[in-house]
Amino acid sequence: MHLLTNGSFESVDAQGQPINWKLPDPKAAQIVEENGNHFLRLTSNSFTAHPDAANRMRIDPQWKTISIRARIRTRDLHLRQNAQATDGARLEYAFENANGVGLAGAGTPVTMLRAVQSDQNWTFLKADVYNDNEKAEYLRVTPAIAGATGTADFDDIHVVPNPVLDLTPRLREGLPEGNFEKADAAGNPLGWKISNPTQIKIVEEEGNHFLRLLNKTKGFLSAYNDFTIDPTWRRIRVQGRLRVQGLKRGANEWETTRLQYWFTDGGSNMIGPWQRPMEIKHDTDDWVLMRSEAKVPLGATRLRISPEILNAAGQADYDDIKVMQEPAWLDLPIRDGFPEGTFENVDEEGNPAGWILDDKEHAQVAEEKGNHFLRLINDNIDDSVSASTEFKLNPTWKKIKIRLRMRGKNIKIGPSPNDESHPRLAYEFADDNGKVGPWVGNLPTLPQSSDWETKEIEATIPPDAKYIMLRPEMVYSSGIMDIDDIQFTVLQ
Known part of the structure; x- marks a missing residue:
C-alpha cells in the first residue's frame, strides 16, 4: 500500500500543478x-x-x-x-x-x-x-x-x-546491548557471541553490569555483535568505556586490548577500509572513555563491534558501548588558500571549520598573539591523540604538494623504529566507497622538540581517488605538537 498520492508527478491539474502537492513558489x-x-x-x-x-x-x-x-x-x-x-x-x-x-x-x-x-x-x-x-x-x-x-x-x-524489516537488531543511538545489563539463559551477554564463556563474563559492581575479558596467559579473546546500519547514516561514532588491569602485551605494538569495529555486506565480507581500533596499552586506574569515527562505506549494511584481547594477557572490562550518528563530512572542495588549514574559524563547540575534535582535552585550537593553530597533547606514550578531516579533490589534479608548519615541545618518541613513532600529519586518499588508496609512506613528521618548522612533501594522487583525508596524530609518542597553515599546491 502506497500512502503518497502522485509521487510520480504524472497527474497535473488545469494549471499544470501536480495534484496533491503544494508548490509555494511556482518559479522555483x-x-x-x-x-x-x-x-x-x-x-x-x-x-x-x-x-x-x-x-x-x-x-x-x-x-x-x-x-x-x-x-x-x-x-x-x-x-x-x-x-x-x-x-x-x-x-x-x-x-x-x-x-x-x-x-x-x-x-x-x-x-x-x-x-x-x-x-x-x-x-x-x-x-x-x-x-x-x-x-x-x-x-x-x-x-x-x-x-x-x-x-x-x-x-x-x-x-x-510497516515494511518488512531486517530481523538483525537495528542500529539505534544508545545501543542498549552495549550496556551489558541483560544476559541470556546461559548467563552470557544478550545478543553477543563470545569466543570462550569461561573467560568472558558479565560482572556486576555496585549494581552496574559490564563485560569482562580475562586472559591468564597470552592469547586471543573476543566477543562480537552485528547490527543493521540505518541506511540514512553516512558517518558514525563508536565509543565505549574500557578499564584494564594486569596487562602483559605481546611482542608487537598492536598486541593489546582494544575495541574493534568494521563494516560488512551483511555476510562475512568486510566493506571499506580496515578501521583503526581503540586500543589501551597499559593498566588504567579507572574507566577510560574511548571514541572513534568512521564514514559508512557504500554497500555496507551492517556494523560488527568486537571487544578484544589480542595476543596479550590481562583483564579488560568493557561497558557502555554506543553507536551514534555523526554529522557527515560535507564533500567540501579544497578552496584557494585552504582556509580550513589555518584554524582561524572556530564554531561554538570549539571545532575548527571543516574539522571535528572529539577529545578537546587533548586536541584543541590554541591561540598565540591573535594566531590560531591546532594543538595535540599526549601525556602517555602508549596512548594516541589525533584529529581528522576529509576534503574532496579536484578531479583534474594528479600530483600535489602539502606544506605546513609544525612545532613540538617535550617530544618523546616510542619504541617503533620508523616514522610511525613521530608526531606527524598523516594523510590518505579514498574513493567514493571509502576504500583507501595505496598506503602513503612520505609523511610530514616532527622527530624532536623544536620551534615552528616548515615541512613540505609531494604526493601523487591515485587514479580513483576522490577524497584526501588529513589526520594530525601522535601515536607511540608523547608531548605537545602544534600544526598550522596547511596548504596545497597543484603540481600536475
Missing part, C-alpha cells in the same frame, strides 16, 4: 517533462532560499515504521560557505497532529533523508523512519533545497507503512 518549483516522464524540479538561486514542495498524507498512529523512497538528480549544486551536513538537496519529512503541528515522531519534528551535496545522476534515497508518537495522524513529505544553489530533480516518491 515546476513540473518538467523528459522523454515522456514527468518529475519535480526545484531551482535555488540563493543560499538563503528554501525552494520546496509538500505532500501531506494521513497515517495510522499505530504504524511504527514507514519506508520512504525517492529518486533524486542534482546539477550545478554549490554549497554555502561553512556548509552543514544538512545543506544541499534533501527529502524532509515530519510527523504532525491533526492541526498540522510537528511532533517528535522520529527524533525531531522535522528531519530528512541524507542530503545530497554534489552533482549526481538519478539515484535512490531510501530510509525506514520510526513513529514514536501516538498523536501523529499525518506525515508531511517535502522535497527541498537548503543552504545551496543549483537544481534538484525529484521523482517516484513512495511512502509505504
